[in-house]
Amino acid sequence: MSTRQSQGTTLFTALLALIGIGVVVQLWLLAASVDALLGHEAETPLYAAIASGVLFLINGLLVLYVFGFDKKLRKQKSSSERN
Amino acid sequence: MPQKNETQNDCLECTKKKEVRWREDFPVNWDSDNYVTRREMVKFLALGSLTIAGANAVVAALPHILKAQEMPTKKIALASSIAAGESKLFSYPTEEDPCILVRQNSGDLVAYSQVCTHLSCAVVHKEKENVLFCPCHDGYFSVDQGRPFAGPPTRSLPRIKLEQQGNEVFAVGVDIS
Numbered sequence: 001m002s003t004r005q006s007q008g009t010t011l012f013t014a015l016l017a018l019i020g021i022g023v024v025v026q027l028w029l030l031a032a033s034v035d036a037l038l039g040h041e042a043e044t045p046l047y048a049a050i051a052s053g054v055l056f057l058i059n060g061l062l063v064l065y066v067f068g069f070d071k072k073l074r075k076q077k078s079s080s081e082r083n
Numbered sequence: 084m085p086q087k088n089e090t091q092n093d094c095l096e097c098t099k100k101k102e103v104r105w106r107e108d109f110p111v112n113w114d115s116d117n118y119v120t121r122r123e124m125v126k127f128l129a130l131g132s133l134t135i136a137g138a139n140a141v142v143a144a145l146p147h148i149l150k151a152q153e154m155p156t157k158k159i160a161l162a163s164s165i166a167a168g169e170s171k172l173f174s175y176p177t178e179e180d181p182c183i184l185v186r187q188n189s190g191d192l193v194a195y196s197q198v199c200t201h202l203s204c205a206v207v208h209k210e211k212e213n214v215l216f217c218p219c220h221d222g223y224f225s226v227d228q229g230r231p232f233a234g235p236p237t238r239s240l241p242r243i244k245l246e247q248q249g250n251e252v253f254a255v256g257v258d259i260s
Contacts, residue, residue: 012121019128026135033142038200039238040258042146049136049143056136063129070122 008073015066022059026052154244154256160184162192162250170208172197175243175254182243183208183215184252185226192252194243195229201236215240 029048036044119127159173159182170185173194181197185208195215197205204219208226215224222234229240244256 023128023132030139045143049139052136052139056132059132
């Protein structure tokens, strides 16, 4: 395994863990906003929804970044195999 | 003894052959089927993130949707028929939503949903203590604001908006905020 590949593996695992943490925080936000809704609070679910949306954007960007990195790595590998 | 070993080996081969035949008949590789790659896991988490964000948006929009719905105006009692410290049961906005109207000692009329916010038992008015009481789990709510102050309930009772026209009392909405 090349250094670049092992870097990719570490990056993938780290980002997987980060996205996982983001999803857990989103689940907590959902539980908190449902609790606030049942407690007749209108503002808390709104802020929770905004925070959840931001977390989704961060997760999406991380996924795009890691897939882009993976694609680049595969291209490099195939071109080096050809040469 | 060697004979026995030979027969054992034969049997092992037999079972291996049987296994191979079984595999040929049912060529399903469960191990590879159940194997989840990190790539699949990341995709699954990203989709989960989108779903949760959507659910959060729905939860945030619900109070505004409910507020936008027009509530009916319904005559619920004659003001003169309820003395200070007394209560009257009614239903609002539908016949399946029990509510309680209480005249406080100050003379003000207040109304709340009769459904306890803990486990949906019916709350009753205790005249002597001037509280709303849930007999299922000993939950207590204040009459002036509907807030829980003892027992398991943690959320206030939904307040029914009232309007008085002459001697008649009307329910005009439910205050959910």
